[in-house]
Amino acid sequence: MACSIDFIEELCETLSPLGEVRSRKMMGDYIIYVNEKCVITACDNLAYVKKLPCIEALMANAETGTPYSGAKEAYILDLSDRQTALNVVAQLWEVLPFPKSKTPKNL
Numbered sequence: 001m002a003c004s005i006d007f008i009e010e011l012c013e014t015l016s017p018l019g020e021v022r023s024r025k026m027m028g029d030y031i032i033y034v035n036e037k038c039v040i041t042a043c044d045n046l047a048y049v050k051k052l053p054c055i056e057a058l059m060a061n062a063e064t065g066t067p068y069s070g071a072k073e074a075y076i077l078d079l080s081d082r083q084t085a086l087n088v089v090a091q092l093w094e095v096l097p098f099p100k101s102k103t104p105k106n107l
Helices: 005-018 082-095
Strands: 021-026 029-034 037-043 046-050 074-077
Touching (some): 005 021, 005 037, 074 082
16 A cells, blocks of 8 residues: 555655655655655655664664565654654664765766
């Protein structure tokens, strides 16, 4: 089941205090970018974040799952706890890299 537009809009609105937030549809699911860094994979109306040591304490009681078949296990971000969600994404943003720029292909 793909994400609903309402869920993506709510997710982006929740993260808006952190800066520029945008979504990109990828094979039926969505990638959420904050200030041009990929921080969330949204699938089946759930927000998945990478399991990294920097957020382990904040996500100690969080559910985990895989956003799609073959993906690594990730934390499921609880959007009802807005402040924790913002803290988690802010900490992830600090350690995640910017996407690599695509090099033009010579034809």
